[in-house]
Amino acid sequence: MDREGFLRDVDEILDTRIFTNLGPFAAKLEATVCSYLNVKHAFAVSNASVGLAMMLRALELRAGGEVILPAYTFIATAHAVIECGLKPIFCDCDPESHLIGVKEVSACFSPNTVAVLAVNLWGLACDVEGLRSFAEENHISLLYDSAHSFGARAPCGTFLGNFGEAEVFSMHATKLFNSFEGGLITTNSDLIAKRLAPMRNFGITGQDQVSCWGSNYKLSEVHAAFALRQLCNIEKLVDLYKENAKTYTKLLEEHCVPGIRNWNESFLSHEGCTHAYVCFEIQQNFPLTRDEVIARLRDNNVFAKRYFFPGLHKCQPYARRLKDLKIPVTEKLCEEVLVLPTGSTVKESDIERVVDLLKKFSKSSPSINKHVNGNTEHEISVDFSHLQEKISYxxxxxxxxxxxxxxxxxxxxxxxxxxxxxxxxxxxxRL
Ligand SMILES: Cc1ncc(COP(=O)(O)O)c(C=O)c1O
Structure with missing residues (x-):
């Protein structure tokens, strides 16, 4: 990140006193995103959550219509659907990629389906061709939540941002490409672009002229300037994340740690995957549960995270209606997925330390499973507050x-x- 360059941009913003209202930095960001992704329209917005709702509104879908989306995603994806007066229908996902495809979507399709909102998780593209054919054959809309996946490409080589009727990216601070907070909507449809443009600025289309519903979804100039500085380095950033995924994979292979599935390994040969996340599954045959691994890593100052526990179908306001929903792959991932540190500040030596810890855990003191099997020789030193939290919830x-x-x-x-x-x-x- 070019810190001096960004500070010069901030000086310029302070000098010109153009702080927001789609100023020159926001306009340049949108133009640069269009040319980088080779997409016709890009809209910078304040975050991806509002971007999702704007995108759904712009489609003018039938009120109360069903939108199929994964239960294995961040809660914002579903909240945007109900915010727009539509009904979320949660489908399961593929155990290998964690993404939804035609198989999962078909299982939920009904005469009330108006759209599919697929999520390109972890920097990997869904089966965009299969989903496009499915949507066309069934005369429904197709949209993508690509919050995780700026810079990723589909197997045909085309950048994400060009698929479905529109796509949304997040530029939240946790993302590979970020602007502290922010989002981008991209589309190749002139009609959708025409509807989106005024929506992020209260529906204003001219002096004293309001033409449609809208709100304040604009991105400020400082946020846009930060994003532009990052965009200059986007290829380097993507390479760096890929390198980290390769290092985790190489070290794990060397150490041969059983009971851990490395999601990234399956997609290292997929040129378009950005590996924006390092995602492991802690399987049944690992001596500790996923939550025990997280607790022990945190004891060692490694901030690992579970994602997207407990699954959208178990979160309110959705859980009440969905108590009998059967989505076994999602259930399993919610219990097993562990996301490990990556990014521009993570060095090879950090990765070595994390893998060494995992190796140690794989041979360490008996786990709950071992206790169940009657082996009670050693003390358990992990923090079980997560179990107690879950029980009180x-x-x-x-x-x-x-x-x-x-x-x-x-x-x-x-x-x-x-x-x-x-x-x-x-x-x-007492625990
Ligand atoms: C899949 C997904 N969709 C949407 C969002 C919301 O993004 P934002 O924080 O920019 O609103 C996130 C945030 O992490 C996400 O992971």
């Missing part, structure tokens, strides 16, 4: 919503059983 849910009682009780008895087993194996300590 479920107790709360059970009290609030009668119709969730049965499913909450089932989950509670499983979790409480786990805690009791651990407690017994530690000689009845």
């Amino acid at each position: 479920l107790r709360d849910l059970k009290c609030k919503y009668e119709d969730l009682t049965a499913s909450c009780e089932r989950d509670l008895s499983f979790l409480e059983g786990r805690l009791t087993r651990i407690s017994l194996s530690r000689g009845g300590d």
Whole structure:
């Protein structure tokens, strides 16, 4: 990141006193994104969450129509659907890629379906050709939440941003390409672009002229300037993230740690994948659960995260309606996915340390599973507050919503059983 260059931009903004309202930096950002992605229109907005809602509104879909989307995504994807008066229908995802495809979407299709909102997770493109044919054959709209995936390309080589009727990228601080906070909507449709343009500025189309609904979704000049500085280096950034994914893969292979699936390994040969996230699955045959691994990594100052626990179908306001939903792959990923540190500040030596820790955990003190098998030789030194947190969340849910009682009780008895087993194996300590 060119810090001096960015500080010069801030000086210029302070000198010109053009702080916002689609000024020169925002305009340049949009033009640069269009030429980089080779897409006709780009709109800089304040974040991807509002971008998703704007994109859905711009399609003018039938009110109350069903939109198929994955349950394995960030909550913003679903919230945007209900914000626009549409009904989210959660589908399962593919166990290898974690993405949705024609198989998963077809299983949820109904005469009420008006759109598919697919998510290009982790810097990887969905089956864009298959989804395009499916949407065309069934006369429904196709949109993409590409929040994770700026700079990624489909197998045909075309950059994401060019697929479906429109796509949204996030420029949140956690993303490979970021502007502190921010979002981008891209489309090749002149009609959708015409609807989007005034929507981010209160529907204003001229002096004293308001032509449609809109709100304040603009990106400020400082945010746009920061994004532009990053865009100059985007290829370097993508290469750096890919290198990190390769290093994790190489070291894991050398150490041969059983019970860990490395998502990135399957897509290293996919030129278009940015590997913006380093995503592992901690499987059943690993001695510790995923949450125990996270706790132990945090004890060692490694900030690993689970994603997107507990799954959108288990979050309010969706959970009440969906208590019988069967989406086994999503359920499994919510329990097993572990996202590890990557990015421009992560060095090879950091990755070595993380892999060494995983290797150590794979041979370390007995886990809950081992306790279940009767081996109680060693002390468990992990933090179980996440189990207690989950239990109090479920107790709360059970009290609030009668119709969730049965499913909450089932989950509670499983979790409480786990805690009791651990407690017994530690000689009845309170955990
Ligand atoms: C898949 C997905 N969609 C949407 C969003 C929302 O992005 P933003 O924070 O820019 O609103 C995120 C944020 O991380 C995300 O992961």
